[in-house]
Amino acid sequence: MSDHELSARTNIFGLRLWVVISICAGTGFLLLFLLSLCLSLMRKNASSRRTTATIPVTSKEIQEVRVDPSQTSAVVTSPRSVKQKEDESPVVVQKARVASPERGKSEEGGSPLGKRPTDQAAAVPAEVSRLGWGLWFILRELEVATDNFSDENVIGEGGYGTVYHGILEDGTQIAVKNLLNNKGQAEKEFKVEVEAIGRARHKNLVRLLGYCVEGAQRMLVYEYLDNGNLEQWLHGDVGPSSPLTWDIRMNIMLGTAKGLLYLHEGLEPKVVHRDIKSSNILLDKHWTPKLSDFGLAKLLGTGRNYVTTRVMGTFGYVAPEYASTGMLNETSDVYSFGILIMEIISGRRPVDYSRPPGEVNLIEWIKTMVSNRNTDEVVDPKMAEKPLSRTLKKTLLVALRCVDPDSQQRPKMGHVIHMLEVDDFPYQDEHRAGRIGQPYSNSPQYKVRVSARQVTEPGDNSTKSEI
Template sequence: MATTLVVQLVLLLLLSVTQASAQEEQQPPRQVVRPGCQDKCGNITIPYPFGIGAGCYRDDGRGGFQLECDDSLPVPWLAVTGYGVQITNLSIGTGEAWAYINVTRHCYNSSGSIISRNGATPVPLINSHLLFSQARNRLVALGCPNLGYFVDTAGYYVSGCMSVCGPSKFTLPGSCTGVACCQSGIPAAVDYFEPYLLDIPKEQTDPIFYSNSTTCRYVFLVEAEWLNTKYTGGSLNRTDDFAVPVVLDWAVWNVRNCKAAKRNATDYACRSMLSHCVNSKNSTGYRCNCSKGYEGNPYLDDGCKDINECERKGKHTCHGACTNTPGSYTCQCPPGTSGDATRKDGCRPKDSFTLALKVVTGVSLGVFLPFFMSFWLYLGLQKRKLIRTKQKFFEVNGGLFLQQQIRNYNGTSKGTGGFEIFSKEELEKATNEFAADQVLGHGGHGIVYKGVLEDKTVVAIKKSKMMEEAPTTEFAREMFILSQINHRNVVKLLGCCLEVEVPMLVYEFVSNGTLYHYIHGSKGLDSDAALDTCLRIAVESAEALAYMHSSASPPILHGDVKTANILLDHKLTAKVSDFGASKLAPTDEAKMATLVQGTCGYLDPEYLMTCRLTDKSDVYSFGVVLLELLTRKKALYFDGPEEDRSLVLCFMMAVKVGQHQDLLDSQVRDEMRIEALEEITHLVVRCLNMSGEERPTMKEVAETLEMLRRYHSHPWAQADANPEEEQSLLAMEPRNANYKFTQDCVLDFEASSTYSYSL
């Protein structure tokens, strides 16, 4: 028995050395373990995720990666902790491990009775990262007659085969086809091996079936390569115990596949940036491999290193100039030669330009040159046509006049920090060819895109759908005057593009959306300071419109005042935008009548009837905006009853019966004092007066709102001030809450009349 043990140890040592030599090229001398960890057990390299000792192996709740080494034996013993499986080699590249397991043996006398045996020894790999390789192993029943099989943990049959006895001529060396030796494959995902031999009584068998029987019969799982190269017919009559090599597949099996593993970057096993994930073929789970052109340990940070193919002549043949590149290499023929440098004698001297080649080249040029010349001529004509079209649009849109105005203003054709005329190509580049993901919003006059100019300035570019037919110089003059507006609460017009049929306008970019979205959208105003913020936004918007009406020269009418055209920056500062409907204040009666523009719910009824846009039209629209801020309701609401669809109509009817406070937002009612509520209600009613002459100016509106804002934020407003102090703070006369309506103030509510206007 001692002799048998020594022989087995020697065989193990020789096999280990042979396998290590065969895989020497797959295991280059690189760092394969974590720093400070044992990298070898005897001559067996231990690559991470395997390891010996705490912190040296991957620990994700399953076993199999923790190893233990006994260097005190003549041949060091490397085993899987907790499973007792002896490991003889490990491979990172193939995801395999080589191990040894003992065979199961039964020996019989001439009468067919068992005279000796070794018991079936289970080999469990349950709940580990190891499986018996389906592709590399075979189940073998050796000796005859013999039925060998193995079962799973529940005792159910998994795989097996039967070998019968026959004439010696069928027992050829290396054959294992059913005569005295049989083999069978195993299914995938096998993690438990418990072998059995079925005894076949001699007296119940056919003499032919039992002739040439062997003394001992075996069943074992073994590497297919060992079976094909080590097994010979002469080993049929052996009677000893021995161990055989098996191949184990290993992978990371705590998740199903690569897709699931990549979701958890912390637990993801492929640590090297130059690695990729491969799904396991034997079962669920995954392995890691270095990318093509790299080698090493992909399970370690920076574990995959570039392969210098030029130094490995055996694998990468190059008979020319070899140059290593990251992940690859180039192989070129020497100067003066051409061909395939990867083949021997593949590089040949370059052939001279023969007469036949010259003839072919000449004929080809004669045939194709006219074609190419025609093509380039066509492209040139198209380019000239495009240039002429751009120049035509530029002139039609008033570009020459605008250029002259800019030169007179700052001495250059391009604005220095002011208004600038952009080319079509500049705006296309800024918006990535007007990509859909750059759209900021859609309006009645066009689409607004976000763009980034060459100087990294972020802008909003409005691409209009249509433009009124107007004198070119008038449009250019209006654009230039609008560009001179310099107010902190007005969106700055930075420039325009006139090379297209409908000019594009370039505005400063305001980052925080519109007032409409803050009132009615998902964001909402900060509840702790909503009323203060609303009053401040109202004041800033009113001051911007008052500036356009009173301080701009000439005065500018907006024409489409609404919450969607009031933008908010990152500090919720209001900025009035969208001058698509803006007009310079007309200077004579002939210019007073204009095409009606604007948004339903905000349009001045007097403007609808007369088609005359005045500064009081903006006052009416601002009154609707102010009403939206106070009620948090939309100007038009089509889902409700017909009488509740118009916010203005609902409010005016509520004021008439003294129930207007019920329409206000609860926070406005709770936080604003009754005197301030009545004052702001009076202001809204004045703004919404049917007669434009009875409405206040935007300057009056801004001053009143600023007074109310100061009153609300003043400490006196929080205390119980006496009426005289309150009236002094509000700087106003006491008002009677019972409002009087005249024929020209509002529509006839009691008669429930509906007015229609056709233009």
């Protein structure tokens, strides 16, 4: 096309042809840019959608128990208070630097979840490089994965810090716990979680994939579970009917119990979780439970039955002997698990001040309902199909044994699993019951006579209930 033709005026406002062509081209480029921007936003929204039903929203605030060593009673701290652990010297984790900004493929060309490149491994100080079980993430990588730790990606908050949902460049979904750096608390939290579950592998424990140590930042990277936590499904807005059927609830109880059994008996040193509660039970799309948040965990070496420590945990779940003396062992987790069973069955919180006076404390309310032979009324009203009366009574009895005020009378987690799985418990004779675990009749505080299927209180010779 000649210059004369390009300079000729057109019928469009008398503009020259080259002006019209320029306007059309510019408009086309602008439309393409807007279209690509819309597609990018749509892809981001689609990747962040849940693969299951909408997870109910519940409060992110966590109430924690802190006991002054000079006192014997537990008090509730403010909901967002930072967890104060044992007075121990802070762990020194040296500042790590990376030689290359790229972390992904190993020398063999492995996937991003493979080994660290050798140049990075050499750049990491000894204190960090010893954590060879997992990946070492750089801060920039986690910032990109979580959209610079945006509020939209927050999936959990508490005294320990904030948990964000993230997506790595290879599409792997992760949960990033950004630990609060409050007077060395992040250092302690980092060390405890790494020592407790860094090398642990169990289907009912959340897997710790790796960590980030950069400057003052201490972050832990976990596998991402897309169905939220148990607290959301028990106490969140799930509508008139809960998707948690009795079978699902039983599987959650058993899976959690098996995870605890692994911590108590499958590891050396054994681990006491110390913060068993519904918000720390994460669920995958198949409702498989996984224990999480090991920031308060304690390690018990061989031959150690107890460890004396500052009392920490969540109000309503803490064992009475631990709250009063600070003496901690596996039975403290068993007590918390008993509370969890009651919470799963009833759909009620361990302590709920919005309820009538006789129903505020979940344990006392359950005992009253069992004594009055009203066990069927204990079941969560949002559960569409109620369990068999026999199965319900058996599960309640297991819960009551777990919360025995005498810690020595509580069953071990292996016994708890057996009692939840067998069909004839508690309708067995005393001899057989003794092989499963010490019968409740030995408890001076609260007795359950298995053979007579009766519950009695100390100092009361009358029959309180038939279970």
